[in-house]
Amino acid sequence: MATPTEKRRRLRAGLASGRLQRLPGAFSPLAAKAAADHGFDGVYVSGAALAADLALPDIGLTTLTEVAGRGGQIARATDLPTLIDADTGFGEVSNVARTIASFEDAGLAGCHLEDQVNPKRCGHLDGKQVVPAAEMVRRVAAAVKARTDPGFVVCARTDARAIEGLDAAIDRAKAYVDAGADMVFPEAMRDEAEFAAFRAAVDVPLLANMTEFGASPNLTARQLEDLGYNLVIWPVSSLRAAMGAVDELFAALRSEGTQASVVDRMQTRARLYDLVDYASYNEFDQELFNFDVPGGHHE
Ligand SMILES: C[C@](O)(C(=O)O)[C@H](CC(=O)O)C(=O)O
Numbered sequence: 001m002a003t004p005t006e007k008r009r010r011l012r013a014g015l016a017s018g019r020l021q022r023l024p025g026a027f028s029p030l031a032a033k034a035a036a037d038h039g040f041d042g043v044y045v046s047g048a049a050l051a052a053d054l055a056l057p058d059i060g061l062t063t064l065t066e067v068a069g070r071g072g073q074i075a076r077a078t079d080l081p082t083l084i085d086a087d088t089g090f091g092e093v094s095n096v097a098r099t100i101a102s103f104e105d106a107g108l109a110g111c112h113l114e115d116q117v118n119p120k121r122c123g124h125l126d127g128k129q130v131v132p133a134a135e136m137v138r139r140v141a142a143a144v145k146a147r148t149d150p151g152f153v154v155c156a157r158t159d160a161r162a163i164e165g166l167d168a169a170i171d172r173a174k175a176y177v178d179a180g181a182d183m184v185f186p187e188a189m190r191d192e193a194e195f196a197a198f199r200a201a202v203d204v205p206l207l208a209n210m211t212e213f214g215a216s217p218n219l220t221a222r223q224l225e226d227l228g229y230n231l232v233i234w235p236v237s238s239l240r241a242a243m244g245a246v247d248e249l250f251a252a253l254r255s256e257g258t259q260a261s262v263v264d265r266m267q268t269r270a271r272l273y274d275l276v277d278y279a280s281y282n283e284f285d286q287e288l289f290n291f292d293v294p295g296g297h298h299e
């Protein structure tokens, strides 16, 4: 297994490579395993998906303990670097430092921290508010100062586009970079030209959020790489796909009284066992317990 330090190095190397790092959201450790099996560069832990999984809206109700705990379970499931959503940092500036310590302990490779006020909301909804840039600068500085592994990636997200406009969002991003942010997440860009304007203005690696049903167009990985973006997240997609399938299954069970019509779209038992590496546990077991029993048979 890769150590957290190795995973952080790998994320940084990916960001410096000029190749777009593709990080699908994984709502569970098993979903992270599937992402690794499909050859992605990393895993993303979405605050929105984590809240939704607890049947909560994405308005800052989840706690640091819940988020770091779930993030750690997901990070440990694979050798891939895992980037997590820190929302507004789970409190005031002093809390941000503790948040980073918890995320490092959980084995996460990095996080993004945003400039919204508390309570925050989804970056693609109306009615957002941002804190003054100076306050976000203090959040970023606290995060950078708190990390003990210099490899841990601190990404500053600005939600200012929707409130103060593109130029102000770019100015904020520059101030956050000056405060030590390793990368920038320009939230809710309206079109390709806005993604490009951010690229032209900011020198650090950039994250593109390709969430569905939001304010930004869903650009392809190829388009984003051509735009010079360094990392893409599809934050809630796996949860939406899974829950879409759950809704279909439940509808079929209610109307048809059997799962027969959806079984061919289910993950098979064999694929599930493959993802959880059932076979290796079996071997491990036999090494430990495969001893001769008097009168028994051993091969
Ligand atoms: C990226 C995000 O912060 C998340 O929590 O996954 C959300 C995604 C979404 O609500 O679709 C956001 O963009 O605010």
Ligand SMILES: [Mg+2]
Binding pocket: 046, 047, 048, 058, 085, 087
């Ligand atoms: Mg979020």
